[in-house]
Amino acid sequence: MASIPSESCSILVIGSGNAGFSAAISASQSGCKDILLIDKCPSSWIGGNTYFTAGAFRTVHNGLSDLLPIVNNVDEETAQIIDVEAYTVGDFMEDLKRVTGGRCDKELGRVLVEKSNETVKWLAGLGVRFQLAFNRQAYKVEGRFKFWGGLHLKTQDGGKGLVQDYLAAAKNHGIRTLFSTAATQIHIDTETGAVTSVRVEQNGKPKLIHTRAVILAAGGFEASPSLRAQYLGPSWELAYVRGTPYNTGDLLTIAIHSVSAKTAGNWSGCHSVAWDANASPNSGDRGVSNEFTKSGYPLGIMVNANGERFVDEGVDLRNYTYAKFGKKILEQEGGVAWQVWDGKMIPYLRKEEYRDEIVERIMAESLGELAEKCGETGLVEKERFVQTMEKYNEAVYAHRKEHPNMKWDPAVKDSLSTQSSTLRLPLPKSNWALPIDEPPFLAVKVACGITFTFGGLQIDPETAGVVKSTTDSVVPGLFCCGEMVGGLFYGNYPGGSGLTAGAVFGRRAGRSAARLVSGEE
Template sequence: MAKRVIVVGAGNAALVAALAASDAGADVTVLEKAPRDQRGGNTRYTAGLVRFAFDELAAVDELLGNNAATSGAVTVEPYTAETFTNAIMQTSRGEADPDLTDWLVSESQDVLRWMKGHGIDFEFAQYLTTAEGGKTVYRNGLVLQSAGGGEGLTAMEFAAVERAECEIRYGTAAIDLIRDDIGGIVGVRIRNDAGYTEDLYGEVILGCGGFEANPEMRTRYLGPEWNLVKVRGVPYNTGELLDAALRVGAATYGHWADCHAAPIDVNSPKQGTLETGERTNRTSFLFGLAVNEQAERFIDEGRDWAPQNYVAVGKAVLKQPNGIGYQLFDEKVADLLDPRYGDATVYQADTLPELARRAGLDPEKFARTVREYNAAVDDLVAFDSTVRDGKATRGIDPPKSNWAQRIDTPPFRLYPFTGGITFTFGGLRIDRGARVLDAGTGTPIPGLYAIGEMTGGFFYHSYPAGSGLVCGSVTGRAAGAAAAAAALRGATTAAALS
């Protein structure tokens, strides 16, 4: 009797779904397009940052399994559901679906606790923290990451799925959906690395990411300027199951013409690799200046904290000549740079004209841009890297709204950067049970679920860093439970009829 749940993909969303379906008593098959050594999707490339709502520090301790937050050894600022909701609404410019947002935020803490119960450990976030009075400060909901980052998360999740005795088929891509006579989905057609196709039957959960690694779909939906962009994640998220779902009448949702992008080292590979992962991120621009190849500024570097502004910066740099920018810092802020700048492509010099010459920029124009900026700095306001200090420029465009210090202390450093696509925002429309809705009727398509980056409606324009993994966990857990219940119901009905 078919009580099988088929999970397409093997990133965080899919593996959480597999665990939830297995918990509920279903037989589970996980299909991973990648070979075993490349398994894990974009999830494996992440820093493992997980944004979640909490009022009490005890919730953080519970996830860490110690008393590090309540002991006061570090400073942790609570992050309420209201603040998390506002962050999603602000970054989406009010477009995010309120019901999906409420679902994501309200389950964000509980799903991490559930994951911990399945052997997924957490630790304090490694990046995007600040220090005050000798203590590390965790604020803005960026408190925890999976232990060992994305690599650790992937290893812990596969171990859990293996313990649950789910079947995992590597090098196996789902290539189409199989429909029954009355419009429900009853399985998937798969193709393995040797080119053999086979039909598999069961409830189908689509957890196979967005279409960010497909140049044709990027051009189709995002526009021609995204055709040749560098891809930060895996080459496997190519959207063929999104197309298959549209062919069976699934409703689309969300911001199809936009995506997540981030500022990355100009020498990042064209296609992300396990070795580079998220280590090419260049998100300390708030403490410096950014110019393009014409030595002109093009963004408000200090508009907000990096997690709230890095997506806008990643997209803005792609609009500059050759898609390239340069982040300039002086020695005063050297200690404030993200540790990932340690591996960065960088030019260094003791004078600004010499620095420009080394980087191939017009020395005079570069020095003039910095001079104009320095002259616009408000010396009456004190610089404070631990708060949005309001130390802004006056009378230049674009302004710098915070952390605007003069650039005057050698050595000066210039980090060339570009933008890389992370994931796409458009996807399938789901309900709170992660069931895919029919475009015509608005009701769930029997047998079909979508999770993580396959879905739309959560994120528009940008997103608060660390929300993607939690979105995958919340949708994945719901889909696994719902698909297992349907599979077990189907098996019972079939047994009764036979």
């Protein structure tokens, strides 16, 4: 048999997103200068799912003074009217435990939380441009910017800007890149069990890359309809792909089959959001990117095709609900829903998500007219829609009557609800419940947009080394980071912790790989 072309490198990184670039740059800073990063996507799709994020990073910090040195969008005058409470290790850990139902791997969680601050500052040192997330995480209340939900940092220009910054940093560190290069098999030494090479297809042609260390950073299986149906369950093949179409789980399957990598985490769980129902179902749009997200539901209500509410829109701050409400939308008839607001709340909606150029805005001067217009887009029970709105308003009025001095405040859980002593809805809205009674009325049709899957591979939290299922020991020379890691998130996740986790464990994977190559391990 004819030999196939080959090349070599000291460290091979597979995946060009946040985790992959973090790993490659960390390896370079740790002394390795022969690093190759590959991705099966063409170069025009560089960045994986990272490109499609809002660029939010959740991190422990000591308050505004801890964040100001690494952000570029706050002048001295603005700093005087910003309220940012410290977000402690205990706060982050409690949020992580709460939203995952206590299932989060304790050691993975500990490393994520305790290393979040230094990792964000490390990224800033690489040239990542951080900003305070005024547009997503703050409301101006009584002349002051009130930040909420423990999530305060974003990158300039979101995921697009983050990928640009990583590319610049990678170039400065001499990291080589190859695209349209898909890994197909991981080879190990039969005697030592150590990684020796990776077989790839480059532009459809076979090639062998000899290497001493491999870092897996190629994302989950969210872009594979068949794997979604297999692992997440019925109807998940109908979910809209929020990001890259190239995250199809190939590398997870290869690692499991080639080296008996041990699986971990919530394989039937994922991050899924309210997504524009008119978006392309099979791939994100690199121009529109994250703007197809529709995150304004806490300011109004959501109804399904039968005209009924199906979630408590105010059960928690948006950061802790948006990643699980996509699943709830998928469970409704037709996998769609309508978000609804009145004239009071329309000004509070994020312009990048709800402006005319991005979304089909269904406008009306009465709830009856709104029902008719929503009917043209798929709402089946128009009469029930109006009844639902009227019952909701009645419950809100009853609560206001009992609590006339309570104030609406979108930056905290304000306890304005639908539940009073005289009238209680079977499904409450627990916070931010204002009547929907002032025209004009607005509705937006949404579907389920899947972001990433929670199931992945088990790693050593200290080294990011991949654990082998047959021995429960680390595979020599094989590391993993990003969405391929299993065990952090179950059913839900705290907003912004995905990018932070990718960078935290990417940095560890790169450092560990460099140490192995240099003979330190």
